[in-house]
Every structure is written in structure tokens, then in C-alpha cells.
Amino acid sequence: MRRLLLCLLVAVALLAAAPKKPKLVVAIVLDQYRYDYTTRQRADYSGGLERLLSRGAVFADARYIHYPTVTAVGHSTVLSGALPAVSGIVGNEWFDPEAKASVTSVSDPATQLLGASGTGASPRRLLVDDIGDELKFAGGSPRVFSISLKDRAAILPGGHLADGAFWFDATAGAFVSSTYYFPELPAWVREFNATRPADGYAGKTWVGHTLPKEGRALYSAVDASPFANDMVERLAEQAFVAEKLGQRGDTDLLFISFSAHDYVGHTYGPLAPEERETSIVTDKVLDRLFQLIDKTIGMDNVVVALTADHGVAPVPPTSGDKVMPGGRIAPDGPSKAVAAALTLKYGEGAWVVKASDLQLYLNRDLAAQRGINAEEMRAEAARAVKALPHVARVYTRDDLLKNQVIQDEVTRRVMNGYNERRGADLSLILDPYWMLGTSGTTHGSPFSYDNHVPLIIMGTGIRPGIYFEPVVINDLAPTLAAILSVETPSGSVGRVLSEIFAPETK
């Protein structure tokens, strides 16, 4: 009896409890930061990344389970836990059959840019909500801010009720936002812009590259250098200080997406010294941010989550023996093949209305006008692209909606990414390591190098260590919901990663 009682007591004591509610959640995405940058480059880190890797719960097998693995889709997943089939964010861009036009994941003609001229952007195309929204629903007056170099990377994780999302405009050389959030930029953003934050990088060098002296050329070059992460971190510091994040009694959320790895990686590839240098700078700027937060509210009052929005393929081989498979095909190759086949069969016409990477949208209106059965048109188009070298799979809209598909992991990811109203007529999968392009490298495939990313959660009550069990990035949102004691976001399909919660100690 005594033994039984003891066992019960031990079991109760070991029951995992969600960590105490933090004052601040800092959620970080490193755009195109592959998982192996945490292992291959580990010896290079001594700052913020080192802190996360040594003190956080590090998931060694965290993946995205959708296709395509691109920026908007990854960023729409991180704090919603949703799949694109439900969130509606099916790509960076898609063809909107109602507007009869190509749209981006965040384009919104009902808004204006603030801080530059032009049409603004908003999270209106995101059909689900995010952790920040749930934090707001839970009461009090939590503040939610989201910052990135890219509009989609700031807007989609911020959710619908964010107090502000900010991104860099390379024409204005300044951080901008949209009238969706407020009628004018907050004073602290205007003050930051008045310092001309990108101009200070003029003439700076990194890995043998020298930044231009001024203007648009400089701003674009900053975007594609590690200095971009330095600049974004500086704005995040301003947000933290000016908005008194974590200092007002409610739990606040600061989301930051660092884009430099993506721009650098597309050009130089994951194995280049440029990529390594970008990681080293990122390690330093994260350290700077953590030190400021520590000094102000104490890092033990903060939960930090870090992941990436997708990985990247190695740069394809050019020649020589004993090389890895892979290569490039012309970006317009698939759409040209489809256009030629449909013209041959049905006559002249603008048959392809949009090619968003490997997702092709066909002219359904033209087919209807000419009395062509859309399903037959898609089957004809699929035959044409299937004949191209290195096209491994072609899924038509009909295949996916009727579930007439090979049942495997690749298909599951394509299905997870397919939204009936926004999905393409044809979705192509190339052989592993093959890509559309003329130089550099890219991502978007359902394969490991594009879907395997770091997932690290660090905070009081979270057990540090390496966790090898497979998890999905969709698990982050429900895990944060558990830590924050708020409802799980609407589209979430993940689970609470309760294995990281330290056993309750009494």
C-alpha cells in the first residue's frame, strides 16, 4: 500500500506542467535557415544561436508537411499551426479566379503603404488566425508586433489583430507598414527611419563583397547581405523599448523574421562562405537582442521560439564525375510546353494565366468560352509537362480533388498544400535536387532539404536538450498556446510538445 502511494505521488510529481506564463514571447524565423546550419556551423556560434542550442529544447527532426515549401507558406504555418489547404496561403503568389489576376499572399488593394507610396498589404488572405490573435482574445491588453525585411514574412505570422507589422522597402530605404494597422507609422518607426538605417552600411564589406555607396543599389545589396539581419534586429530593439514589451503586466508577442539567409542562399547556396558569414552575424545580433531583453525584463521571463520557413537545395552540379544528381530547367519550360500543347489541340490562346514556380494556372474562362471541358484540358496539359525531362510527378486539380493519386508522403504534402479555391490546375514535382532557374539555387520541393528546419523552444520550465522524435512545425502554435494558456489557433493541426515541459517540482 505504501509503495503504491509512493508510486502515485511520484507520478503526480512527474506530471508535466506547462511552464509559467512568460512576460514576453519572442518568435523568430530565420528565412531559409536549414537544420544543418545548427550542426555544421555549431562551432561558429558563441552568441544568441549558441544560447538557444545549449539552453533550449532542440528538435532534430522538425519538418514542414506541405508543398510548396516557400516563404509565405512557411510563415503562415509557424504561428497558426495550419496547413495551406485550410489557411489558404498556397504560395507566395497565386491566380485569384475572382479577381482574375495574380495576387500575392498579402497584397491588398484596399490598403496603402505607410512610409512609402503604393498599394499596401494585409493578412486578409490568411483564412485562419495566429497565436497573437488568440493572445488578444484571451483578454488583457497584450501587444503583438511583427518585423521582417519582407512584407509576407512580417504580416502572416502577426495575424489579424497585430498592433503593427513592419517590413523594409528597398526603394524607400526605410521600414514601412500599411493602413491596415493604423493611419500612420508609430513615432518610434518614423524616428528609426529618420536615421536612414540602411545608409550606414554603404561601402561595408563582407566575404569580399563591397556594398554600393547609396540609393536603391545599396538597399538591395543590404537585403542580400548579413547586414539585413543586423538592421532588422535594430528595429526589433526599438519595438521592444518603445512599446515596453513584457513590461506592462500582460504577455506580449514579438515576432521577427530575418531574411538574409534566404537572399544570400539563393545566390551562393547553403555550403558557401557567404552563408556561414550570415549565420555568424545572426548569432551576434540575436545575442544583442537577448542581452537587451535580459537587462530589461530578464530572459527567465521570456519564451523564445526559433525556426525557419523552409530549407534550400544545394547549388546544382555543373560538370565532372561523381557528382550529386540535380540540375536546372528553364523557368518557363513547363508553361511553354503546356501552352504549345493546348494551342495545338484547341487553337491559339493565352492558355497559361499564371506560373507560380511549379504551380500552373490554366485559362478556365477561355476553356469555358470555347466549350472545352476543363478536366480534359488539364489532362492534356499534364501529358505535355509529364513528357519533360526530370518532371517526376504532375498532379492535376482533378487528381487531387478526387483523390486519384499515388498514396505516399509526397502526395500527402501536395494535398496538405492544396486549397480548392486557390489551388493551381497543375502542380509539378521535379526529381530531387532539380529546380527551375538559371543560376544559384532555390527551394519549394517536398523533399528533405527543403522541409527539414530547426525548431528550438527556450524558456523557464522548458527542458533543454536534443529531441530526436519527429515533430512538425505545425506543433509550435499549439505548444505556445499551452504555454500561454490561450486557445489553439483555428486551423492548427499540430500537437502540444509536452515532452519539453519540465516535470513539476514542489
Ligand SMILES: [Zn+2]
Ligand atoms: Zn523564405
